[in-house]
Amino acid sequence: MNGMKRFLFIVLLLPIFSYAGTRLPENISNEIISFTLFSYDNLIADAYESEKPYINRLSFLLSEATNVTESVYYQILNSKELSSEPFPVKYMVLLNKKTLEKSGYYFVDE
Amino acid sequence: MNKLPFYVLLLIFSTSLLFSGEFCYSRKWLNILFYDKQGDSYISLADTSDFFITQEGKTDPKAEYEASLKLVEANDLSFKTKFPLRYKYIANNNNFKYEPVVQVANNIENVVIAYPNRYMSNPASMFGHLYLVLKTNKGLLDSDILHYVADTKGVGGFNYLLGGLVGEFEGWFLREPYYKEVKNYTYVEDRDIIYYDLKLFPEQIEDLQLAYIELQNYSFYYYFLDKNCAFIIGKLLNVILLEDIVKKEAYVMPSQIINKLIDASLLENKLFRVSNTKLFNNIFNKLSGSDKKKVIKLFFKKHPNVQYNKEILKSFLLISEYVISNYSSMSDTVRFNRIEAYKRLRELNVFGVRQKDIKSKSVSRIKSESVGVSGLVNGRYEFVYNPVYFSEYSKHDKIDIKSVKCLGIKLKLNPNDSNSLKFNIVDLKNITQYNELLNTFSWEVKSSIIYNDSFLTNQEFNYGLAFNFLNNGLIYSLIGLNYTSFDDITDVLLVDLNFIPAIKIGLNQNLTENLKFFVSYENRFKKDYIKAELLYKHDNLLNKLMLINEGSSSILKLSFEFLF
Numbered sequence: 001m002n003g004m005k006r007f008l009f010i011v012l013l014l015p016i017f018s019y020a021g022t023r024l025p026e027n028i029s030n031e032i033i034s035f036t037l038f039s040y041d042n043l044i045a046d047a048y049e050s051e052k053p054y055i056n057r058l059s060f061l062l063s064e065a066t067n068v069t070e071s072v073y074y075q076i077l078n079s080k081e082l083s084s085e086p087f088p089v090k091y092m093v094l095l096n097k098k099t100l101e102k103s104g105y106y107f108v109d110e
Numbered sequence: 111m112n113k114l115p116f117y118v119l120l121l122i123f124s125t126s127l128l129f130s131g132e133f134c135y136s137r138k139w140l141n142i143l144f145y146d147k148q149g150d151s152y153i154s155l156a157d158t159s160d161f162f163i164t165q166e167g168k169t170d171p172k173a174e175y176e177a178s179l180k181l182v183e184a185n186d187l188s189f190k191t192k193f194p195l196r197y198k199y200i201a202n203n204n205n206f207k208y209e210p211v212v213q214v215a216n217n218i219e220n221v222v223i224a225y226p227n228r229y230m231s232n233p234a235s236m237f238g239h240l241y242l243v244l245k246t247n248k249g250l251l252d253s254d255i256l257h258y259v260a261d262t263k264g265v266g267g268f269n270y271l272l273g274g275l276v277g278e279f280e281g282w283f284l285r286e287p288y289y290k291e292v293k294n295y296t297y298v299e300d301r302d303i304i305y306y307d308l309k310l311f312p313e314q315i316e317d318l319q320l321a322y323i324e325l326q327n328y329s330f331y332y333y334f335l336d337k338n339c340a341f342i343i344g345k346l347l348n349v350i351l352l353e354d355i356v357k358k359e360a361y362v363m364p365s366q367i368i369n370k371l372i373d374a375s376l377l378e379n380k381l382f383r384v385s386n387t388k389l390f391n392n393i394f395n396k397l398s399g400s401d402k403k404k405v406i407k408l409f410f411k412k413h414p415n416v417q418y419n420k421e422i423l424k425s426f427l428l429i430s431e432y433v434i435s436n437y438s439s440m441s442d443t444v445r446f447n448r449i450e451a452y453k454r455l456r457e458l459n460v461f462g463v464r465q466k467d468i469k470s471k472s473v474s475r476i477k478s479e480s481v482g483v484s485g486l487v488n489g490r491y492e493f494v495y496n497p498v499y500f501s502e503y504s505k506h507d508k509i510d511i512k513s514v515k516c517l518g519i520k521l522k523l524n525p526n527d528s529n530s531l532k533f534n535i536v537d538l539k540n541i542t543q544y545n546e547l548l549n550t551f552s553w554e555v556k557s558s559i560i561y562n563d564s565f566l567t568n569q570e571f572n573y574g575l576a577f578n579f580l581n582n583g584l585i586y587s588l589i590g591l592n593y594t595s596f597d598d599i600t601d602v603l604l605v606d607l608n609f610i611p612a613i614k615i616g617l618n619q620n621l622t623e624n625l626k627f628f629v630s631y632e633n634r635f636k637k638d639y640i641k642a643e644l645l646y647k648h649d650n651l652l653n654k655l656m657l658i659n660e661g662s663s664s665i666l667k668l669s670f671e672f673l674f
Contacts, residue, residue, distance in 0.1 A: 038290050041431050041445070045518075048452035050461040054289075057251040086446040 007100035021100045029064045029107040035061060036095060047083035065101035076102070133203050134175035139347045142195055142321065144330070145171055146358050157280070157335065158328040163189070165574055179204070187211060195320035196338060206213035214319035217246045219309045221315060223377070224255075224543065225476075226301040227501055228514055230540040237500070238364040239295075240343045243288055243305075244319070253288040256322055258342040276453065281332035281342065283325045297435040300385045306368070306377040306473060314350040321349045340364040351376070353551050363498065367478040372475050380470035387550075389465055390429035391509070391543060394579040406546050409433060409440055416450045420460045421464035424452040427463050429547070475674075477501060477650060482503070483673030484654075493521045494671065501673055502539065502651075508620060509584055511541040522601060530562035530601060538589045540619075541586050543578045552576045552586055558598065566596040572614060582617035590614070597635040599658060602667065610635055624648065637661070650674060 023029065036043070039054045046052040051063075059073040074097045076082060085091040093110060100106040131572045133139055140147075142157040143162070154161070154168045161167070163181065167174040181189040182200045190197045190211045201208040222243040228236050241257035243250065260281040262270060273279055295301050310318070329343055336359060344356025355370040356362065371377045394405060401422050408416070408426045417424070434441045455463065480499045484492040498516035518534035521595050535557040542550050556570040573589030579585045592598075595607040616630030628643040644657040652671040657664060 007234075034287070035251075035289060038293065040359075041434060041448070044449060045452070045464055048456055048461075049464060051464075053249065053251055056251070059290075063287070081453075082447055084441070086449055088445075 002105050021104045023109065024105050024107045026063050028061075032058070032061055032065065032107045033092065036092045037088055040091055043077060043091070044083060047078050052078075062099060062103075065107070066099065066105045068103045070104055073099075112581065128665075131602075134172040136353065137348075138199055139175055140171060141345070141354070142199065142324070143167070143171065143174060144345055148348065152222045155330050155342075157331050158330050161328040175200075177240050181205065191279070193324050195317055195324055198317070198320060204405075212320070213322055214316055215244070215246065217248070218244045218253075218315050219247050220245050220321070221318065222305050222397060223308050223368070223371070224295075225304045225306075226295045226299070227304065228300050228512065229299050230512055230538075235569050236499070236538070240340050240364040240367060242290070242308075242346075244285075244315075244317075250287050250292075255288050255291045256283065256318075257291070258283050258339045258346075259331075259444060260339075271334075275334065277331040277333045277337070280329040281337075281339075282329055283322060283342075283346070284324070285322055286485055293435065296383070297386065297431045300387050300432050302385050302388070303383040304368075305381040305383070305467070306371070307379040308347075308371070309376050309378060310350070317350045318346070330461055335361040338362060343367065344370075347371075356539050361498075363478060365478040365500075369475045369478070372473055380473045381467040382470060383467045384465065386428055386432045386465070387548060388510075390432075391545070391578070393421065393425040393428065394545065395543075395578045397425065397573050402545075408451070409444055409547060412443055412446045413450055416447065416454050418451075418454070420455060420458050421453055424463050426461070427451055427455075428465070433547070434498070440662045464468060466486045475602075477673040480652075480671050482652075482669055484667055484669035487581050487666040491523045493523075495519050499673070509543060509578065509582070511539050511618065513537075513539045525592050530560055533562075535559065541576045541584060543584055544575045545578075552588060554588065554590070556598075558596075560596050560601075562596075562601075566594075567607070568592060568594040568596045568598045570594070570598070570612070572612060575615075579617060579619065585617050586614070588612075588614040592634060594635065597637070599632070599634065599639055599641075600660060602635075604635060616641075616669075 024032070035058055040056040040057070043058065046055040055077045056070075058077060059070040062068070062073045063070040073102060076095065082091060082094055082098075085094055092108065096106050096110065097109045137506045146155060148554040148559065152171050153168060156162070156168070159165075159168075163177040164170065164173045164175055167177075178189065178193070178196055179200055182197055182204075183206075192211045194210060198208055198210070200206070221243055224241050224243060225238055227238045229239075230236060243252050243254050244256060245423060246252045258281050259503065260279040262273065262279050265273060270346040289304075293302055322534035324347070331337065341356060341362040347367075348354045348356060351374075353374065355374060355376075356367060368377070394402060397405065401419070404418055404422050405425050407413070408422075427448060430444050434444050440543070452463075455461070468603040478498060478500060480494070480496045480501070482492075482494040484494070486492070496515050496518040498514065499518070500514040502513040515534060515537040518537065520532040520534065522530045522532070524530070536555060537558075538555045542552070544550055544552075552574055554570070555571040556568070558568045560566040562566065570592045571589065572588040574586060574588035576584045590612045592610045592612055593607070594610060595604050596602075597604060612632070612634040614631075614634075615630065619627045621627050624647045626645040626647075628641070628645070630641045632639045633642065639658055640659045641656065643654060646653045650673040652673065654667075654671070655670045656667045656669070660666070
């Protein structure tokens with residue numbers, strides 16, 4: 001009986017767990033966080049420039065980590081929402097949310 | 111009885127002994143352990159005992175080699191892991207099967223050597239710096255830099271200078287992501303940077319990474335003059351190159367290492383990155399007064415939906431990362447306005463604001479020395495040699511005067527009077543344009559010892575402001591102090607060794623691409639001087655015609671100085 005209760009409890013909480021997503025491994029998360037914060041000003045510049053080496057690199061890192069195509073992250077990083085964010089930490093948190101939405105993975109605990 | 115097998119074995123044994131003896135004193139082995147020859151003996155630069163297998167390893171390459179050989183023969187995993195390149199060399203040298211136990215990145219396409227040039231705010235960086243970039247097939251942002259940095263324990267000022275001279279600081283090799291470190295050089299220190307591709311074989315790139323693994327946990331004492339970043343990076347390159355490019359010398363500068371690599375045809379594909387402040391000044395100075403004010407306002411007040419013209423916005427964006435990196439209190443406003451500026455530029459269809467590296471057609475030596483001769487109308491002659499001279503007359507320093515001269519010797523021959531010998535320990539000039547935003551001040555430092563029948567000295571320091579003049583020159587005003595027993599301008603002995611205040615007001619003006627005109631009024635050594643000078647630069651030859659007037663007397667001087 002207890003086993004059934006525990007099973008039902010887990011089943012009911014499953015959507016919440018699923019929504020919470022999976023945190024990427026520590027070393028990968030750290031690399032993404034570090035690159036995003038260090039390169040924030042260049043990521044913003046990339047969003048408005050014709051050459052986008054920093055956005056390309058971050059798209060690649062996120063794609064490798066989450067198995068979602070680079071073009072998805074490329075669009076996110078060029079989006080109005082991210083390219084208008086003037087605070088590096090908020091930019092990273094926003095990117096974290098978008099990554100979670102698109103892939104089920106996240107790289108920083110909020 | 112057939113003695114042939116015995117002789118064969120004896121031959122193999124004696125050859126291996128001979129070979130073993132040779133290898134422990136070979137370039138490869140001596141370089142990998144950073145040995146320097148001192149007379150008949152050896153001493154390693156490494157200052158951590160763990161870097162050696164034996165107690166006498168720091169001074170005995172042979173003992174170190176023999177102990178290492180035994181560990182390789184015993185298949186010692188710890189040795190192979192800690193010292194993978196020594197293991198590789200020993201295995202190859204003794205025809206052992208080489209089975210690497212550490213992994214190195216196999217996606218490194220080439221190695222770039224970067225030379226950020228002089229940074230006048232730090233005595234240790236006035237001669238430039240060197241680091242290596244391990245460039246992967248995914249580009250620079252995926253790459254690491256390999257550099258040697260000193261832990262200065264946070265000390266500054268005189269203690270820093272003294273500590274660097276006497277070897278008080280330890281230095282370490284570090285491997286760090288390129289995107290992190292490049293910010294330091296590009297935006298915090300804002301230096302010009304020259305990049306060259308090093309011509310290396312894949313095997314050498316692998317060996318470089320293995321050498322770093324060996325070195326990463328060990329320190330070397332850091333000395334400003336001879337055991338600095340340039341020397342240690344040069345020693346690291348010695349490990350992987352076919353010929354040594356650095357040897358122990360009285361002083362080693364980054365430019366010397368670059369020049370030696372150029373002489374050995376080991377560099378190609380030169381790229382040049384101009385500092386942001388220089389680019390900013392070029393654009394900013396062309397703006398009208400009201401536009402300049404608008405640029406400056408963008409740093410202090412948020413401007414939603416900014417509607418300024420593209421030159422104002424480009425000027426602001428060019429210097430914005432430098433301001434964010436150096437004035438953190440302004441970063442919120444600057445970051446907000448950066449986004450607004452970019453939005454406006456997009457509306458104006460303007461892209462490509464960020465600077466790009468400039469490709470050079472050829473790789474040429476860095477000029478860091480000079481030799482010169484002057485003739486004066488009073489029949490005197492001067493001969494000058496500057497073993498360290500980073501001239502202000504480089505291509506990208508058209509307005510600012512940033513020059514570093516050290517250890518210069520000037521011999522003055524006077525047919526009618528005694529001769530003199532002057533030793534310029536340092537002669538530094540940092541005359542850089544001021545604007546409301548950058549707040550940069552100008553200064554000069556000079557320290558000389560003169561022998562003219564007796565020993566005399568002149569110690570000089572000047573400080574002040576310089577302003578852009580017609581975007582093609584500088585007007586400057588400096589005040590300062592001399593501690594001197596010698597008039598440095600006319601080479602006249604003073605009565606006493608004294609502190610004497612000084613004033614300099616001058617104009618440096620570019621007349622053409624290669625012709626400059628200087629005029630100044632100076633009150634120094636309690637006298638009034640007016641100086642006028644024409645300088646024509648033809649390739650590496652500086653031709654100067656100078657007139658110095660003091661009261662009723664004048665000196666006319668014609669000089670030629672060759673930079674090399």
